[in-house]
Amino acid sequence: MSDDIFSERPQEFFQASFLTNGYCDAQTILPVDGHYACHCTCGRWDVVADDEPAGLALAREHTRDLTQRLLAQRSAS
Numbered sequence: 001m002s003d004d005i006f007s008e009r010p011q012e013f014f015q016a017s018f019l020t021n022g023y024c025d026a027q028t029i030l031p032v033d034g035h036y037a038c039h040c041t042c043g044r045w046d047v048v049a050d051d052e053p054a055g056l057a058l059a060r061e062h063t064r065d066l067t068q069r070l071l072a073q074r075s076a077s
């Protein structure tokens with residue numbers, strides 16, 4: 001029975017907790033094999049950029065996207 005609690009947990013609940021827990025606290029951009037591996041503390045953002053400025057731009061895009069989704073969710077509820 002306890003397994004059903006997790007398997008039937010609605011996707012909406014998961015997304016809501018993800019957005020309100022502030023998981024996007026920090027993004028890291030590390031040089032790896034001539035590229036830059038970009039990672040976010042939320043664990044849902046892992047990309048490879050050609051250089052550091054590109055990685056920073058992608059990081060800003062990632063956090064801005066999440067902020068807009070959070071605001072949209074707040075105004076919808």
Ligand SMILES: [Zn+2]
Nearest residue numbers: 024040042045
């Ligand atoms: Zn993130």
